[in-house]
Amino acid sequence: MPVAIITGAAQGIGHRTAQLLAANGFSLALIDLQPCPEIPGADVAQFTGDLTSDDFILSTVAAIQQRFGRIDTLVNNAGISFIAPAQTVSAADFRRVLEVNLVAPFLLSRAAGEVMLRQRQGSIVNIASIAGLSGIADRSAYNASKHGLIGLTRTLAAEWGASNVRVNAVCPGWVKTEMDHADQAASAYSDSDIIDRVPMARFATPDDIANAVHFLADPARSAFINGHTLTVDGGWTADASWQSLRLSHR
Secondary structure: OOEEEEEOOOOHHHHHHHHHHHHOOOEEEEEEOOOOOOOOOOOEEEEEOOOOOHHHHHHHHHHHHHHHOOOOEEEEOOOOOOOEOHHHOOHHHHHHHHHHHHHHHHHHHHHHHHHHHHHOOEEEEEEOOHHHOOOOOOEHHHHHHHHHHHHHHHHHHHHHHHHOEEEEEEEEOOEOOHHHHHHHHOOOOOHHHHHOOOOOOOOEOHHHHHHHHHHHHOHHHHOOOOOOEEEEOOOHHHOOOOHHHHHHOO
């Protein structure tokens, strides 16, 4: 039975990905700052702690390997949002976003990657963002972290591909999750701001992202895909129309 580590698994994309992988025969190691909901019928080990701590990551990966004997998939999903004009962002806030969104995935990829390299098999899927492909105002720290995560994805793919360890990224557009609700509650944007911008005229769902992760995790379907950024944004990054032209096609 393949084994998947999923970070940020207590809610949103991480929880739905855990449910989908469990339904497709994966054993799960779930990591979050808070307890994760139960997944009936699944073989699950839970770990609660701070992913920015190298000591926590090393001890957790060791415990996962001891429990399951192998690691087949790592989904670096945990992340935080930070919305503020660049000139108001403190160094401490900027560093915190990078620590959670970029440094933690590197530390976990390094630790789990050592296991995968010994196995000569594995798949790492980094949850990046369309904010890693373009600039979005008032998100300097978040954008920088996601651009960096895509760069990390490509670099690890180049280093580890010969050992059959594949590293890819999924780049969601806006997804209806708890993070979205929190950002909207702070009046950062409205539903119509997003829906009017997306050619498919809706938010992504956690299912949309979880299915992309499962595809990249499954060597039967994606064995020669390595270093790729799979954009799941309903056409957001493809559409360079101005707003009246975009809406005229609804």
